[in-house]
Amino acid sequence: MNLTEDRLARIALTWLTEPGTWTVHRMVDRVGPVVTLAALLDGGAPSDALRRAVAARLNAGDPRAVAAEAVERADRLGARLVTPHDAEWPGKVAHLRQLSLDGADRKVDRDTAPPLCLWVRGSWPLAEVLDRSVAVVGARAATGYGLHVATELGYGLGERGWTVVSGGAFGIDAAAHRGALTAGAVTVAVLACGVDRPYPVGNTALFDRIAETGLLVSEWIPGSEPFRPRFLIRNRVIAAATRGSVLVEASARSGATQTMRRALAIKRPAMVVPGPVTSAMSVGAHELLREYPDARLVTGLAHVLEEVGRIGTDLAPPARGPVRPTDHLDDDATMVLEALPRRGVTGLDSIAARAGVAVRTALRKLALLEQLGLVVHRDGGYALTPQRQPPAPTT
Amino acid sequence: MNLTEDRLARIALTWLTEPGTWTVHRMVDRVGPVVTLAALLDGGAPSDALRRAVAARLNAGDPRAVAAEAVERADRLGARLVTPHDAEWPGKVAHLRQLSLDGADRKVDRDTAPPLCLWVRGSWPLAEVLDRSVAVVGARAATGYGLHVATELGYGLGERGWTVVSGGAFGIDAAAHRGALTAGAVTVAVLACGVDRPYPVGNTALFDRIAETGLLVSEWIPGSEPFRPRFLIRNRVIAAATRGSVLVEASARSGATQTMRRALAIKRPAMVVPGPVTSAMSVGAHELLREYPDARLVTGLAHVLEEVGRIGTDLAPPARGPVRPTDHLDDDATMVLEALPRRGVTGLDSIAARAGVAVRTALRKLALLEQLGLVVHRDGGYALTPQRQPPAPTT
Numbered sequence: 129m130n131l132t133e134d135r136l137a138r139i140a141l142t143w144l145t146e147p148g149t150w151t152v153h154r155m156v157d158r159v160g161p162v163v164t165l166a167a168l169l170d171g172g173a174p175s176d177a178l179r180r181a182v183a184a185r186l187n188a189g190d191p192r193a194v195a196a197e198a199v200e201r202a203d204r205l206g207a208r209l210v211t212p213h214d215a216e217w218p219g220k221v222a223h224l225r226q227l228s229l230d231g232a233d234r235k236v237d238r239d240t241a242p243p244l245c246l247w248v249r250g251s252w253p254l255a256e257v258l259d260r261s262v263a264v265v266g267a268r269a270a271t272g273y274g275l276h277v278a279t280e281l282g283y284g285l286g287e288r289g290w291t292v293v294s295g296g297a298f299g300i301d302a303a304a305h306r307g308a309l310t311a312g313a314v315t316v317a318v319l320a321c322g323v324d325r326p327y328p329v330g331n332t333a334l335f336d337r338i339a340e341t342g343l344l345v346s347e348w349i350p351g352s353e354p355f356r357p358r359f360l361i362r363n364r365v366i367a368a369a370t371r372g373s374v375l376v377e378a379s380a381r382s383g384a385t386q387t388m389r390r391a392l393a394i395k396r397p398a399m400v401v402p403g404p405v406t407s408a409m410s411v412g413a414h415e416l417l418r419e420y421p422d423a424r425l426v427t428g429l430a431h432v433l434e435e436v437g438r439i440g441t442d443l444a445p446p447a448r449g450p451v452r453p454t455d456h457l458d459d460d461a462t463m464v465l466e467a468l469p470r471r472g473v474t475g476l477d478s479i480a481a482r483a484g485v486a487v488r489t490a491l492r493k494l495a496l497l498e499q500l501g502l503v504v505h506r507d508g509g510y511a512l513t514p515q516r517q518p519p520a521p522t523t
Numbered sequence: 524m525n526l527t528e529d530r531l532a533r534i535a536l537t538w539l540t541e542p543g544t545w546t547v548h549r550m551v552d553r554v555g556p557v558v559t560l561a562a563l564l565d566g567g568a569p570s571d572a573l574r575r576a577v578a579a580r581l582n583a584g585d586p587r588a589v590a591a592e593a594v595e596r597a598d599r600l601g602a603r604l605v606t607p608h609d610a611e612w613p614g615k616v617a618h619l620r621q622l623s624l625d626g627a628d629r630k631v632d633r634d635t636a637p638p639l640c641l642w643v644r645g646s647w648p649l650a651e652v653l654d655r656s657v658a659v660v661g662a663r664a665a666t667g668y669g670l671h672v673a674t675e676l677g678y679g680l681g682e683r684g685w686t687v688v689s690g691g692a693f694g695i696d697a698a699a700h701r702g703a704l705t706a707g708a709v710t711v712a713v714l715a716c717g718v719d720r721p722y723p724v725g726n727t728a729l730f731d732r733i734a735e736t737g738l739l740v741s742e743w744i745p746g747s748e749p750f751r752p753r754f755l756i757r758n759r760v761i762a763a764a765t766r767g768s769v770l771v772e773a774s775a776r777s778g779a780t781q782t783m784r785r786a787l788a789i790k791r792p793a794m795v796v797p798g799p800v801t802s803a804m805s806v807g808a809h810e811l812l813r814e815y816p817d818a819r820l821v822t823g824l825a826h827v828l829e830e831v832g833r834i835g836t837d838l839a840p841p842a843r844g845p846v847r848p849t850d851h852l853d854d855d856a857t858m859v860l861e862a863l864p865r866r867g868v869t870g871l872d873s874i875a876a877r878a879g880v881a882v883r884t885a886l887r888k889l890a891l892l893e894q895l896g897l898v899v900h901r902d903g904g905y906a907l908t909p910q911r912q913p914p915a916p917t918t
Binding site: 144145146177180181183184185186187188189234235236273276277353355356357401402403404405406410411414417418421424425427428431458459460462463466467477478480481482483484485486487488489490 | 539540541572575576578579580581582583584629630631668671672748750751752796797798799800801805806809812813816819820822823826853854855857858861862872873875876877878879880881882883884885
């Protein structure tokens with residue numbers, strides 16, 4: 129096998145047909161990219177639809193020439209091509225093989241094959257960076273709440289040595305990337321266009337920082353435009369290249385919820401941050417939690433680490449409120465404490481009767497309450513310590 | 524069986540031992556309340572702890588006299604006693620029989636027997652009012668968000684003819700009751716003290732309105748004080764008397780989460796409203812959703828009705844965003860639309876090549892896009908309709 133030919137053929141194939149196309153991927157699996165490319169160029173696509181699509185794209189140029197030009201363009205930019213033959217290829221994306229959704233009615237939902245190759249801008253080895261990585265995705269039109277949560281998550285993950293992967297979009301994506309950058313961590317933006325012209329242009333400064341300290345990654349050749357369906361095609365890579373995905377905010381129609389469905393389909397942790405039910409930007413998050421029993425509600429870094437961390441090392445402690453002196457009282461002690469009137473001294477028998485406990489139980493519990501400083505013994509009876517009125521009843 | 528004796532014995536038993544005590548309930552099941560009372564008064568309680576508790580309470584009065592006085596006091600107040608022999612007894616509470624939690628380490632968690640009798644203030648028949656009822660419970664120190672959601676839920680349920688049941692506490696409870704009252708609906712406050720002195724006093728005006736148009740209910744005799752453990756003992760009745768329970772806000776240590784665990788234990792719908800993960804008042808809600816797979820995330824009335832409503836009549840539609848003209852385009856049409864530059868006229872072949880679809884597919888899709896008013900055909904090519912620039916790509 130000529131590796132240079134193999135690489136050029138992979139590039140040509142991703143240009144000739146959109147990435148993820150199962151028909152193409154199956155041919156590559158069987159006969160390799162060089163033979164697949166030759167077959168497609170000869171009009172030998174196994175389906176009419178693919179044959180016609182190839183024919184149409186050929187009007188725009190010669191795939192081999194396009195591929196060669198893409199390599200030159202990438203060289204000038206300092207970007208590189210990574211294929212399954214390279215040491216830095218992220219093996220996890222092969223799990224997309226499980227994701228053949230024949231029943232799906234849209235091409236982007238159906239054509240979910242693993243990528244044939246990835247363009248990478250940045251100096252870290254791709255596989256190493258993605259080994260301990262978490263995707264943080266969500267709405268572009270995020271709220272202050274979502275931006276806050278995404279930034280905190282990105283920062284927290286980064287601080288713990290995790291790579292934060294997202295899509296480089298406005299809103300949640302950018303907040304997650306920025307959080308990671310603030311922590312001095314590596315962050316990866318997986319793009320739906322060429323790594324030379326990351327979209328959106330408004331995030332250019334962010335992309336420049338990511339390219340310097342992290343990675344920009346794309347399946348599309350340099351120069352490619354961010355056509356709308358490409359974002360959805362791209363999402364499967366975000367889901368498959370990471371140990372798990374976190375959705376921070378999503379409206380009912382957000383593409384970010386699709387990333388989560390991809391993660392669920394390949395049995396990766398799919399984590400969802402809830403939000404106010406009054407917020408349109410959490411509707412998609414709540415629907416995911418309702419629809420998919422495997423989607424996991426997370427409220428912050430501890431929960432995320434519990435899902436993606438090595439078992440037993442990153443378990444989140446259950447939520448606890450503040451500790452009060454009355455917390456560890458048993459029911460008898462609580463009844464005795466409550467049976468004491470707010471003011472005045474009460475006799476032992478009367479306390480026991482009000483509390484409905486035996487006199488000797490009352491005596492023992494009163495001794496305990498005295499030790500805790502909640503009750504004082506005086507004038508032959510018992511009274512509440514003035515500063516320690518019992519807290520109001522709990523609903 | 525002498526029904527008057529039976530009623531007085533039930534009253535005396537709830538005073539002599541806290542409601543829910545399994546030992547007492549099992550004796551009543553076997554030999555009836557009159558014989559049970561006589562046995563307890565003779566020192567014949569089956570356990571030392573119960574025998575001592577009974578002996579202590581006897582110092583505070585004669586149970587039969589207390590019971591007779593309670594009936595008089597209730598008569599003066601216009602309250603009544605309801606027992607399992609009455610037509611208006613809510614049969615659903617018997618499901619608490621399933622709730623014998625022998626492993627539980629606190630008395631209030633362990634002693635969860637059905638009530639022996641209930642005091643009722645208000646004119647509606649208890650069983651009828653509780654037939655179509657939903658519990659809405661939550662934190663006292665609720666936030667504006669929680670109060671808003673609870674009020675809306677109470678109103679919405681009331682408007683649809685459902686009874687809203689809660690505990691009459693500040694915060695979520697009061698908001699749910701008020702929402703129902705605003706809808707002109709029946710609402711029921713299940714109290715942890717006598718129906719003559721509903722707690723908290725700050726809700727007196729609310730309790731007066733509930734007593735007029737709904738019901739105040741309690742297991743404790745008139746005059747009883749709201750000792751702290753009683754709120755937790757009471758919670759099991761809220762869970763068991765309703766078709767399902769909704770938790771709106773709860774801190775990590777809230778008693779309201781215990782109501783939900785009761786509902787879960789007897790397999791009633793346990794619905795939880797999520798909130799911002801930044802809010803301490805939603806920590807208990809999120810923990811419930813994480814801990815109990817059967818706890819159901821709900822975001823509003825439609826979801827609640829779906830859980831408690833008759834199957835098939837109250838199904839909530841899945842959340843949907845606004846409809847756009849491009850929503851129903853297939854992937855080919857979307858690619859063709861995206862392939863059109865923002866400005867200028869482009870030829871058919873070039874469009875097909877950019878979109879990666881067959882020329883005749885492009886032609887068909889362009890005709891469709893023209894019909895939708897998204898594209899115009901002019902100067903031998905195609906252009907975007909000026910006012911219909913394609914929407915920005917979706918992440």
